[in-house]
Amino acid sequence: MAKKTYDLLFKLLLIGDSGVGKTCILFRFSDDAFTTTFISTIGIDFKIKTVELQGKKIKLQIWDTAGQERFHTITTSYYRGAMGIMLVYDITNEKSFENIVKWLRNINEHANEDVEKMILGNKCDMDDKRVVGKSRGEGIAREHNISFLETSAKANINIEKAFTDLTLSILNKTPGREPTDVPEKINIDRKSDRLSNRCC
Amino acid sequence: MELSAIMKDKLNAGDNVVALHEGVLLQGWSPKAHRLLALVERNLSFGLFVFTTSRNPPQAFTDLTINFVVPIDSDFKCDIDSLSAESNSDIYINLSARNFKLFMGMDSGHETNHFFNELSRSMDLYLKNQQTLDFQWLKKYNINDIDLELGLMMNINGDNTSNNIITANMAVAENDISFPTGTQTLSSRESVIQRQMILSEEQYTNAQNFRIYIGTWNVNGQPTLSSLNDWLTCDSEPPDIYAIGFQELDLSKEAFLFNDSPREEEWLQAVTKSLNSKGNYKKVSLVRLVGMMLIVFVKNKHMDHVKNVATDTVGTGIMGKLGNKGGVAVRMDFHNTSLCFVNTHLAAHVEEYERRNQDYQNICSRMVFSNFIPPKTVKDHNQVYWFGDLNYRITEMDAISVKDLVRKNNFKNVLEADQLKQQHRAGNVFKGYKEGSINFLPTYKYDPGTNDWDSSEKNRAPAWCDRILWRGNSIKQLAYRSHPNLLISDHKPVSALFESEVRVVDLTKYRKIHEHIMKKLDKAENEYLPQVMVDNTEIIFHNVKFMEPQLKELTVANTGQVPVQFEFIKKLDDSTYCKEWLRIEPFMSFIDPGEKCDITLEVLIDKKSAYKMISGQDKLYDILVLHLDGGKDIFITVTGNYERSCFGCSLETLCYLKVPIKNIPFGKLMELENNKSNMTSDPYPVPKEVWYLVDHLYRHGLKQEHLFEHSGLRSEFVQIRNWLDNGTPDALPGSVHSVAEALLILLDSTSEPIIPYNLHATCLSAVSYYSQCKQIISQLPERSKNVFLYLCAFLQELLNHVNDNKLDVKTIASVFGEIFIRDPPRSRSDKSGHTRTSMSRKKTNFVYHFLVNDQSDLIINTSF
Ligand SMILES: Nc1nc2c(ncn2[C@@H]2O[C@H](COP(=O)(O)OP(=O)(O)O)[C@@H](O)[C@H]2O)c(=O)[nH]1
């Protein structure tokens, strides 16, 4: 029986204009479901999902933000502490793509310096209504040295991959947290003090 | 349909519902987790079924899900705890079986009684009929959905049968998440997963048989023999596991006092050499306490599946401590089954069977593998093999008869007189253990070096001191024998061979189920996050008026599964959670699942905020952050429109307003307030609003007693405000007191007082000198100076009528001192009471000068 030796908690954040599909992306990833009813997110919400990567169990706490203009200043206060940020635009909405630059600026001003970023061009199932070419997405990602994927929450394209890639890039730059393997035999350290280390 | 009928539909044909009852799982995640318990019978064997219901009460069998099935057998236990019922009439029930522990609450009553009567009847029936019972029918129920609550329950109650080993270096980076229950951490989540895995063990493991060889020998302190093959390799097929126990390995003082013995190594060598040569063995563990030694070997190829090996020793000798008697044990997980080997040497002497029973109990309770959380004892293992020199003798039969009977291989009659058989049957020792039938000669006591019975004068009856027992499911004994050819000791070695069923993990299935459980836990964790609905996230206040509070309600409903604590929190760099003109009641509270909380929002624009609204420094707009403890934040937008009023405008602005403020566009007002307007028309010397109010008092209030001392009426203030702001042709409404108060409020609501803040210090240091005070006034901005002098002139006139109005100049000076030289906002509380009194006195004195002296010289210099 494989014994768990390690646990990590990563905080991820989804940002982008209202209506680009942030909530749907999160819902697809956490519940493997999709709904077409659009209920605008009025606030900040999160979901939990545990993934196993490179033999480590990683708990993702994924924050979904309100995209409306009037909440922009408030939502920036939630950037702090995020280890990974997904910037989402809608390939059928030019404006949402143009605003990516604005969102990037927001990140630079408010997020941790070493935050991992990723750009997602969502709704790629709607090719007939596409107004933002894939190459433009790739272009802006290259320009800022960020990885890029086109996704569809509806058709479940690249959703899992997007989260896995982002998680991996966070994981791979945390060398200080390399786990020391615990032998399978019994460990005498009964009262580990991990509870007291927890800060909430 | 009747519930028992619905239940019958759910069960396989021929399985009968004997009793049914509902209970609530305690200490689970959710506040109320109902479960249905059913006692089901088939051919006199019973099973306890645990159901969840998707509809309450269930309408059809599809509303029922079987979460768990346990056989009512020797592992099943049921404790009813009525003592813990404090305030209510609930009773608490502990049910446990292999890999199963359930803690439930039920209301005490007839139905509960009935259910437990039936349950205990079924347990009695098991004891009567256990040999003939068959529980195969229970296996036909496929439990494929894992009951999370059950898993959590077991976690909290600390079920001993799990592999709950704490691993170090669990660097849990749990930074800013706090779960609603406060107790759920990643590590407890990990143990929930482990527990769940154990519960679904049947689904990812296959039963596989392994051969286990158990040997025991009291060697009477003799040096080792060169070969032990007769004992250890008497079977042609090599066993998978060897567990070999010795007693009286070393009778020397050194061994007794220092637990140090050269014999250990000697015997280890001898044993190692004598293991079946067709198998390759690896030593798993060796444990020794004085003369008791236990060595466990496992075939090399199985070593990867041996985990969590641990040992412990218990001395029961003199003072219940020393290790001349007692036991040593090795435990390990072999594949997915936990094994425990216990080698004991119990109290000696023929008549002392009660001491032997006591030693057994002692070892049971004191043998603890404490590296586990919770610590494991012998009984917490799937399989236990208990052996050694148990020292039980033959009593009630003389030595001659025993020797005679056993020579004729008539063991049966002798065994009737065996203390162990008797005590076991009476339930005094080795409860739950089994022993195979004995078809070999007693193993004690011989003359060393021979097969002759002890020839010493004691002439004791020979006895089966050396025994092997076991406990656990699916263990088949293949052989149970003694080895008379080994002659060195006064005991003969004994061995047993078992074919034991071990659960072997199917890795593919294991991963699948593990993943499934993780997903379920994630889902549960998400579902158990606090959830609320608010009926409105955009609250609009229409036509908010100066000094007129407006209320709106906001309803927060707890739509989740856990109690919610909410709080309005500060956002960004704000120092408060809402603007100064807003009040939220309550701003923090608890809501139970299914309950609601009504929150009142009150907007009040008063003198503190009115001038900010007029000048555009602030507006009726705020975003509130409603934070759920351990959960999400909801943004609530508060907006509205403020009806402009002369209250809050600067005197300068008011002087430029020739028409009622109602008719001035907001933008224009803002320009005026910010001095960005180029007004062409000449301003009034004093605001018309000041003039209206003063004029009214002049005409109606000169003889009024307590003017500026009595407060006005709120309702009249509203009328006066409307009159000033809307400019109606009617007469100014309200009593003179209300008008007087309106005047004070008007002067008090400007952003700067008549004497600007930056001059206050100068004023207060000049109070002793009227000329200096006059100097200050003469340098005031035009409009402020006008208003000041205009009011002083009016007050002087008022004071000319003291005979009628009984006013006192000091009182008036004090009232207007606070108005003219109004303290900056939030400065009052910073000062000590003493400073405040002295400041008030100075302000009074300042104004006093202007009420008692003639100021025509000042007035002449103005354009008034
Ligand atoms: N066709 C298509 N529609 C999507 C996709 N993702 C989201 N939507 C729709 O876009 C609308 C807004 O989605 P939502 O997730 O609420 O956007 P958010 O404001 O960014 O959270 C909803 O009506 C969704 O059904 C997608 O991948 N494909």
Ligand SMILES: [Mg+2]
């Ligand atoms: Mg959304």
